[in-house]
Amino acid sequence: MYWPPLISGILLKRYKRFLADILLTDGTKVTAHCPNSGSMTGCSEAGRPVYISRHDNPKRKYPYTWELIDMGTSLVGVNTMTPNRLVAETIVEGNISEFNGFDKIQREIKVGNHSRLDLKLEKKGSPSCYVEIKNCTLVENNTALFPDAITIRGQKHLAELEILVKKGHHCVMFFLIQRMDAHGFSPADHIDPAYGEKLRQSASAGVQILAYDVAIDLNQIQINQKLPIYL
Numbered sequence: 001m002y003w004p005p006l007i008s009g010i011l012l013k014r015y016k017r018f019l020a021d022i023l024l025t026d027g028t029k030v031t032a033h034c035p036n037s038g039s040m041t042g043c044s045e046a047g048r049p050v051y052i053s054r055h056d057n058p059k060r061k062y063p064y065t066w067e068l069i070d071m072g073t074s075l076v077g078v079n080t081m082t083p084n085r086l087v088a089e090t091i092v093e094g095n096i097s098e099f100n101g102f103d104k105i106q107r108e109i110k111v112g113n114h115s116r117l118d119l120k121l122e123k124k125g126s127p128s129c130y131v132e133i134k135n136c137t138l139v140e141n142n143t144a145l146f147p148d149a150i151t152i153r154g155q156k157h158l159a160e161l162e163i164l165v166k167k168g169h170h171c172v173m174f175f176l177i178q179r180m181d182a183h184g185f186s187p188a189d190h191i192d193p194a195y196g197e198k199l200r201q202s203a204s205a206g207v208q209i210l211a212y213d214v215a216i217d218l219n220q221i222q223i224n225q226k227l228p229i230y231l
Contacts (some may be wrong), residue, residue: 001086002220003067004053007150011050011069014040017227020066029084032064035079039149039189040099042138043069043076043179051218068218075216076137077178082221083135084118086214087176090223091121098172098210102129115160129170132157136177136185136211144182149193158202165206173202175211177227180196186230200231 012021012029020034035062041218051068053214064211069076077165091099102121109120109130119131131180138148175185203209209231215224 001082001089003051003218004055006051006053006067006218007064009050009052011044011046011048013046014044014085019042020050022052022064022066028065031062032066033060033062034066035081036066036135037080038076038135038137038147040137041148042140043071043078045069045071048072070179071179073096074179074180075218076223077214077216078137080135082178083133083176085223086223087131087133087174088119091119095223096212098208099129099131101126110196111164113159115156115214117157117160127169129172130161130164131172131174132161133174133176136175137179138188139177139179141209142181142183143230144175144177144179144185145188145191146185147188147192147195151195154192155193155198158198158207161207162202162205170208171206172208172210173174175201175209176223177211177213178216178221180213180216180224182213182227184228184230203231 009022009024014020018034020032020146046152049070052064073092102123104122108162109117117130118133121129130160136146165171187199189196209229
């Protein structure tokens with residue numbers, strides 16, 4: 001997946017969750033939309049090089065969008081819209097072995113009364129496969145960690161996947177690590193122990209847990225390799 005043309009700058013501060021002040025290389029200060037509602041622990045340090053895109057839609061209040069930050073050990077993708085699109089496109093291309101053979105893909109599937117899951121995959125003669133995708137940007141001691149803040153919503157998604165497994169479907173919790181400096185994945189028990197407990201419960205109930213990192217540069221991002229899971 002190719003990035004739009006990127007503009008370099010320095011992060012001054014991120015605030016109100018969805019805004020970031022950035023100093024461009026020409027000395028101009030701009031406010032960019034931050035497409036990430038999480039805490040962004042480990043990828044929002046002031047003074048770091050960042051890369052933004054510009055969109056000339058007159059309906060947008062902020063024409064700039066924050067796409068990447070350079071954390072020294074890796075570029076990190078901060079746009080939470082990237083994982084769903086990237087995973088879906090890579091499945092269609094047949095480049096995630098766990099999903100090979102599925103020939104129909106649907107997005108934003110309503111399950112239960114108040115929940116949606118990211119993907120539903122189908123192929124003739126096999127149970128449907130439901131996939132929930134989580135954006136992971138926190139890395140500590142070369143281990144990717146999720147979540148970076150307490151997430152009740154994340155627990156609800158796991159509960160929905162467990163229900164679908166009991167109904168005979170194949171279900172996957174897919175963690176996309178938008179950086180290149182992790183050697184494995186674990187739940188962030190020190191941040192949200194309840195989520196870690198629920199993830200382990202879901203794995204025991206038959207939900208498949210996958211974590212993939214990316215190859216990322218200033219031109220493109222692509223899914224790279226599967227990482228070991230440490231529950």
